[in-house]
Structures are given as structure tokens and as C-alpha cells.
């Protein structure tokens with residue numbers, strides 16, 4: 001199949017919904033062979049059916065499962081060209097609101113998973129002649145809030161971890177590029193349910209919109225297009241970079 005990522009084998013975590021689902025769809029439309037994974041096996045299987053890709057159940061915090069998934073992909077496809085580490089959770093709360101367990105859980109899902117995903121995938125990607133790793137950070141990794149102690153710091157860690165791994169890959173000369181993406185507030189179904197869960201949803205929607213100088217929340221395609229670019233060879237000179245697509249949130 002023709003396309004900007006034609007025949008690339010892509011593993012994308014957290015693909016059942018939201019930005020992961022949209023990115024998987026965009027990659028498929030550009031010719032990739034996409035395997036999505038998710039801890040929500042039911043929703044993941046439904047999405048895979050709907051968009052036409054493979055699905056594997058995965059908790060990204062489980063190191064043994066990471067190794068098994070990479071082995072399965074090698075057996076089925078013989079290669080891996082792109083890893084999109086999208087799965088994450090948002091833990092809301094200030095330093096005084098959240099427990100040490102909440103804080104640790106945010107880091108385990110959002111940061112440890114990316115370390116494990118890169119560590120598991122790099123040998124197969126190197127054997128495949130190189131490729132691209134896309135790690136989901138967030139504008140929240142640049143712009144602190146008093147009420148996002150765990151998420152702010154975890155997403156900042158993702159951007160720095162990405163840089164370290166990118167430099168290691170460059171030094172190894174293994175052909176693997178590693179970049180992070182930093183979306184602003186994007187109107188996913190989950191963000192919509194956060195809005196609906198507040199006492200005044202319309203006031204919250206307005207506040208989420210004006211937080212971005214561009215005056216609105218982003219759409220899932222705004223990030224899906226970026227993932228396609230980073231997965232494709234069009235981005236062949238980009239590595240270690242945080243790609244900010246946030247309606248100006250980080251500079252406001």
C-alpha cells in the first residue's frame with residue numbers, strides 16, 4: 001500500500017480510545033501495519049475491529065508483557081519500525097491532595113512504561129534497520145499547575161527520558177530516532193467526561209478553551225498528523241526533540 005508510512009510495522013500503546021485511536025487511524029490511512037495495545041481489552045478489541053488493525057491486550061507497566069509483545073510482533077511481522085508510547089493516566093491533585101501511592105502510580109504508568117517500552121523494542125527496531133519512537137509527554141510537562149504535581153513532573157520526565165534515549169541511539173548509530181510530543185488540551189472523550197464531571201461543565205469548557213491562546217481546545221487529528229510525521233521518514237533529521245502542539249499554551 002502506498003502512503004507516508006507505507007508498510008511500516010507500528011506498535012501503539014493505549015490505542016483503544018482518544019489520541020491513540022486517532023493516531024492509529026491516521027497511520028493506517030497512510031499505509032502502516034498497526035498493532036494497538038490497551039489494558040482495556042474490551043474497548044481495544046472493539047476499536048481494532050472498527051479501524052481495521054491488530055489488537056493485543058497489554059498493561060504497559062508489566063515488563064514481562066512488553067517482552068512477550070515484542071517477541072509476538074517479531075514472530076508475526078519479522079520487524080518493528082515504529083513504537084508509539086501513548087498510554088498514560090492523569091492523576092489530578094496537589095502535593096497535599098495525593099498519596100505517595102497515587103504519585104507512584106502516575107510515574108509507573110506514565111514514565112516507567114516508556115522506559116520499558118523503549119528497552120523492549122529497541123533491539124528489534126535496530127535489527128529492522130532503525131525506526132522511530134514517539135513518546136507522549138504533554139504541555140503539562142512544560143507548564144506547571146499547583147493541582148497536577150504527579151502528572152506535571154511525570155510528563156517532564158518523559159521529555160527528558162526521550163532525550164537521553166535519543167542520544168544513546170545516536171551514539172550507537174542504530175538508526176532509531178526518539179522524540180516526544182507535547183499536546184495541549186485536546187478534546188478527547190476522556191477530557192469531555194472530565195468537563196462533564198465538574199459542577200459547571202460549560203464554565204469548565206470555556207476555561208479549558210481560553211487556557212490556550214488560540215482560544216479553543218485541540219482536536220485529536222491535530223496530534224494524529226504529528227504522529228504520522230514523526231513515524232514517517234519525513235522526520236529523518238529529528239531526534240530528541242519535544243514537539244509542542246498546544247495552541248500556544250506553553251508560551252502563555
Ligand SMILES: NC(=O)c1ccc[n+]([C@@H]2O[C@H](COP(=O)([O-])OP(=O)(O)OC[C@H]3O[C@@H](n4cnc5c(N)ncnc54)[C@H](O)[C@@H]3O)[C@@H](O)[C@H]2O)c1
Nearest residue numbers: 014016018019039059060086087088136138183185186190
Ligand atoms: N487529551 C489531552 O488533552 C492530552 C493532553 C496532553 C497529553 N496527553 C497525553 O496523550 C496520551 C493520550 O491521551 P488521551 O487523552 O487520549 O487519553 P485516554 O485516557 O483517552 O486514553 C488513554 C488510553 O491508555 C490506556 N491505558 C491506561 N493505562 C494503561 C496501562 N497501564 N496499560 C495500557 N494501556 C493503558 C487507556 O485504557 C486508554 O485507552 C496520554 O499520554 C496523555 O497523557 C493528552
